[in-house]
Each structure stands twice: as C-alpha cells, then as structure tokens.
Amino acid sequence: MANFKKKILPLKLFSCVMKHLLVIVLWGLLSCCTPGNGSLLSAQDYDFGCHLHYLASDSLQGRLAGSRYDSLAAVYIRSTLLHCGYAPLCENGWQQFEYNAIKRSTNKQGTRFSRNVVMVRTPYDTSASAESIVLGAHFDHLGLGGWSSYRSDTVAVHNGADDNASGVAMLLELAKKITQYPAPLKRNVVIVAFGAEELGLLGSNYFVKNLPPHTGKIVLMINFDMVGRLDTLRRLEIGGLKSFAGADSLLHAIPNPDSLTFFFPPKVKENSDHAPFYAAGIPILFFHTGLHADYHTPDDDIDKINIPGMHAIAHFADSLIRWAVTTEEPPVFQQTGFARKSQ
Numbered sequence: 001m002a003n004f005k006k007k008i009l010p011l012k013l014f015s016c017v018m019k020h021l022l023v024i025v026l027w028g029l030l031s032c033c034t035p036g037n038g039s040l041l042s043a044q045d046y047d048f049g050c051h052l053h054y055l056a057s058d059s060l061q062g063r064l065a066g067s068r069y070d071s072l073a074a075v076y077i078r079s080t081l082l083h084c085g086y087a088p089l090c091e092n093g094w095q096q097f098e099y100n101a102i103k104r105s106t107n108k109q110g111t112r113f114s115r116n117v118v119m120v121r122t123p124y125d126t127s128a129s130a131e132s133i134v135l136g137a138h139f140d141h142l143g144l145g146g147w148s149s150y151r152s153d154t155v156a157v158h159n160g161a162d163d164n165a166s167g168v169a170m171l172l173e174l175a176k177k178i179t180q181y182p183a184p185l186k187r188n189v190v191i192v193a194f195g196a197e198e199l200g201l202l203g204s205n206y207f208v209k210n211l212p213p214h215t216g217k218i219v220l221m222i223n224f225d226m227v228g229r230l231d232t233l234r235r236l237e238i239g240g241l242k243s244f245a246g247a248d249s250l251l252h253a254i255p256n257p258d259s260l261t262f263f264f265p266p267k268v269k270e271n272s273d274h275a276p277f278y279a280a281g282i283p284i285l286f287f288h289t290g291l292h293a294d295y296h297t298p299d300d301d302i303d304k305i306n307i308p309g310m311h312a313i314a315h316f317a318d319s320l321i322r323w324a325v326t327t328e329e330p331p332v333f334q335q336t337g338f339a340r341k342s343q
C-alpha cells in the first residue's frame, strides 16, 4: 500500500496543479467580464483537497521551518491569495524573521530564517481609525521528524496533513469566500499564514510585535490549527469563549446547519498561534478538531482527513466571519488568563 501511495501521488499532484491553473485562468476571465466581486463563482463550494494534496505531499518533505520546502509552501499560499484578489500587506506579502536553531546537517546552532505570509482583502481601509480581523493558520511542520516528533527515533516525512495543512486549506478557502462578501465591509480582513509555529509560535509572536503598517486595530483573531479530523461525534473545539464579552451567546446564535458538537474550553490555551494575540489583549477564537494518535508522527496523512467535516467547519466559520466584518460594535477583550498546561 505504501508503494501505491508513492505512485499515485504525482498523478494527483499533477491533476491538482492543472486544476489550479484552470481555476486561475477562469477566475481571470470571469473577473474581466463580470461586474462586482465575482459573484458568478459563488456557487462554488470549498476545494480543500487541492491545497491538502500539495501541502501534505511528500514533495514538500514535511515543511520544516527554515527549509526550502517551507518556502515553497509560503510561495504557494501567497500566490493563491494573490489570485483570489488579496494584496500584500507588507513588502511583497512576506514578513521575514530570524531565529536560532540547530542545523540538522551540521548539528550546530546557527541563525535561521522563516517568514509569515501577510495579505489583505482589497479594497482596504488605510486610515488611522481602520479596524481589522486577522485569520491565521501555520504552514510549517516537522520535516523529517526531530525532537517534537512522537517517533523521534525515526527519520521519515512528517506530512502534517492535519497539522496544519488542514488549517491552511481552511484559511485559503475561507479567504476566497470572503472576496464574495458584498462591499464595503466594516473592517479589513488580514490573512496571515504563520511560519515556525512548531518551534514555539515564532511567526505569530513576531507578527504581533511587528505589525505591518495599515494592519489597523485588530478586533478579533481567528486561528485554525488542526481542523481536519472531525470525528463521528462531530466535535469541534473552539477556544477563546471568554476572550471577549458576548462570545458565548454569539457562538450559540450562529446557525449550525451541519450539527457540529461544540466544546468550549474554559480558558485560553497557549498551544498555537492565537496565544500571542491573546497575550497582547486581542479577542481570539481558536478552531481545532483535537489531538489524535497520529499527531506529530509520519502517519498524519491526507487519507485520514475528513473533508466533509472541513466543509461543515467552514460553513460555521464563514457565518462567524461575516458577523465579525459587519457588526457595528466590535468584540471587547476580556482578560481571564491562560489555562494551566494540564487544563
């Protein structure tokens, strides 16, 4: 069965790339000949498979932060957003940062570089009073393993289909959906794909401390990390319920046509890229379908991703985002503190 996967993957990748090219060409044609914001495409549902097949393929070698494969993933994310009509919010859409890490080939400590991809929906408000929401997901993973793998004695591609190709696929497809919202919106939509999350939330920490000009006041950050394993009970964890006033009633009022079963942790966990935002006094929500036996192992593969489950999550997230960009009164931050590690 392993050989089957190796043989079939290039074919899938090829058809995925061709499909992507076709969509880009069609998108260009439609945007040339339709007024407004591409409403002819509104009948399209989400296409998670294409992003997952590329990001979680062996060809990206587990997207280790600082590697050329990490850069390939970043290029893919940026070009997908560009083709959806997003613009770079900082220089060319890249926000490079440096950090110290041990280089695997030499086993020596040295300076490494990774980057965030930072894009904004156009048109956007550049005034001093501009507000924004940030949607984020990290794109790096563990490469061939290493200290944070649960099979640290094994050298094998850790594809990270759930962690976090699923979150990036969700981010890109929601970003595409947002281009169809009727303009004008009350606040900017900033899309950030974070680098080096697996090394300790490096990209998101850097972003929060080095906000690009025209980011505006961030009134809500929504993070997607591991959203590809919705189980048979349809359990979706949403963190940050107490990070702003009224979140509880809001999340219960949003339509839930796909019968998701929500779990709201009582306190914010420091386990993903929403944490630096929350520490900086920004309301957050964190979407997550939970840990599993394949977490941080080479078995976190695309064949275990629940694509219909991702559709269900996207339907709910889309309603939430529509509320966030249209509500008169933005969320007001509440400080309740981080959860202890055991919570």
Ligand SMILES: [Zn+2]
Pocket: 163, 198, 296
């Ligand atoms: Zn991880």
